[in-house]
Amino acid sequence: MIKRIVSIVLALLVATVALVAWLNLRGEDGLDSPSPAPTADTVARGAYLARAGNCMGCHTTQGGAEYAGGRGIDTPFGTVFAPNLTPDEATGLGRWTEPEFWRAMHNGRAKDGRLLYPAFPYTNFTQVSRADSAAIYAFLRSLPPVSQANRPHELRFPYDSQLSLAVWRALYFRPGSFEPDPRQAADWNRGAYLVRGLGHCSACHAERDALGGSVDELRLAGGLIPVQNWYAPGVGGGDPARFAALMKDGVSKHGSVMGPMAEVVYLSSSHLEGSDVQAMARYVASLEPAEPVKRKSKGIDASVLDLGQRIYDKHCADCHGAHGEGRDGIYPPLAGNPSVQLSAAQNTVQAILHGGFAPATPGNPRPAGMPPFTHALDEAEIAAVASFVRQAWGNSAPPVSALEVMRVR
Incomplete structure (x- = not known):
């Protein structure tokens, strides 16, 4: 009887390991497909898309060279340091190919196949198209190379292991692609693509559970930003004009952005074309509003x-x-x-x-x-x-x- 139980447990363990491995190897196709030579227009579009994704916000230290990495992103599990994205051969992306960069964006894997931590929001960037990923890669390759070694992450055990990360990905991540909704207008779909993908709005505006996985991330119903102690409010169902003003100018007649969102507007959304900001506003306004909070009548002296x-x-x-x-x-x-x-x-x-x-x-x-x-x-x-x-x-x-x-x- 004991041998049978042990056999069943071992079989379940093997099956679980196989399932985790399979879930982490999905989305690995396309690594051998050639990419077209970049043009000046491709590089310019990549620069715009990198702005839309606020890549510089995480990959640039205060006073440091743009995109040279080194900035620490504090998480409840320790600190993750953003890598060097300049085309330096030894410390940056100089030896990366476009398909390898696409794999990082689409499937969260490094050049050598290691799993990347989701502080790099590949859970959102998996929605980015191959063409847009290639344009961002072309832009990053056009930057002046900066020799700046990447800092190792400072994560607590067991979060510092690839095994733990593989389990997390099996629970929370599936590579995918953006599928336009044929029932919606082109600008709504453009807004949805930017909000869900490059904008990675759910990274802050969706609640997270104890393991850092997003809860109901498509609703953008609001959530506390870990460690920073700012609350990213729910944005669904709001006034699109107010949303567009905050994203483009940082102010509206109802208020202004502060805290982490001020940096996003300064580095990213204020540089976007008006049509893209309006598209994002239209999409966000169509989302289901956050549940109204039932405020208890709480006496105060x-x-x-x-x-x-x-x-x-x-x-x-x-x-x-x-x-x-x-x-x-x-x-x-x-x-x-x-x-x-x-x-x-x-x-x-x-x-x-x-x-x-x-x-x-x-x-x-x-x-x-x-x-x-x-x-x-x-x-x-x-x-x-x-x-x-x-x-x-x-x-x-x-x-x-x-x-x-x-x-x-």
């Missing part, structure tokens, strides 16, 4: 709101207005501001603690900034003013506790 109002009048009203009305095109309104009224309070607390800085864009070249108050106010005071702002002028978001502020700080 009147003295806390009184303290919050006094702090607001002293530090905030000069810019945001006595009634949270803001100043059109300069300081965002707080009354009715969707970000202020999120169920999650992280963004409001982050702005008070560390300040708010919208990106400089062609449509908003001199954005106004908000100073940080992390040294001027303690946790109880920040909680009080955040609670006041989230409940004043018709806002109805839950109050903020000093403990929540401590967690964000």
Whole structure:
């Protein structure tokens, strides 16, 4: 009986290993197909597509050479360092072929076949077409080579092993390609291609489980950005004009982008053609809205709101207005501001603690900034003013506790 049980367990183990191996080897076709010689137009299109994917955002350190890698991406499992994408022979992509680059984009595998960590969002980039991947490759090959060795990742056990990564991929990743919806217009499909693929919007705007896998990523219903402690709100069903303004200019009449999204707008979306931004806005507006949060009637001491109002009048009203009305095109309104009224309070607390800085864009070249108050106010005071702002002028978001502020700080 014991031998039979052992045999069954071993058989299941072998079957599981075989399944994991098969799932990780899918999408390996096309590595031997030749690629056409790049033209100047191909390189220019690749530069535009690299902007759309915000490749420079991760593959450039502050003050470093563009695309030379070295930037650390903090994750709950450790730090992943972006590699050198310049055509340097020893440390960059100099010896990579176009099919090998396509395999990295489409199937998340390195030149030598190693599995890549999904901090490189190949779970989204697998949607990118072969032609667009080849154009990005041609652009990267046109860059001046920079000799900068790649830093090894600093991941905790067991996340630092290829076996763990293979299991993760078996659970969460399937190579695929974008399939246009014949029922939708061409601009809707263009927007869907950019949002799901190069834009990799679900990397932030979808909830993640304990192992870092996206939950219901096509809905873009919102989620907490790991480690950074900013909340990427749900975007489905919103006003397409507001979305387009935020993506193109970084500001709208309802507010401005801050935190990680400010960098995305500055480096990526503000450089996109208006037609592409409008297409993304149309697609996002068609998505199912996030479930409305059922806010519990949570009592708050009147003295806390009184303290919050006094702090607001002293530090905030000069810019945001006595009634949270803001100043059109300069300081965002707080009354009715969707970000202020999120169920999650992280963004409001982050702005008070560390300040708010919208990106400089062609449509908003001199954005106004908000100073940080992390040294001027303690946790109880920040909680009080955040609670006041989230409940004043018709806002109805839950109050903020000093403990929540401590967690964000």
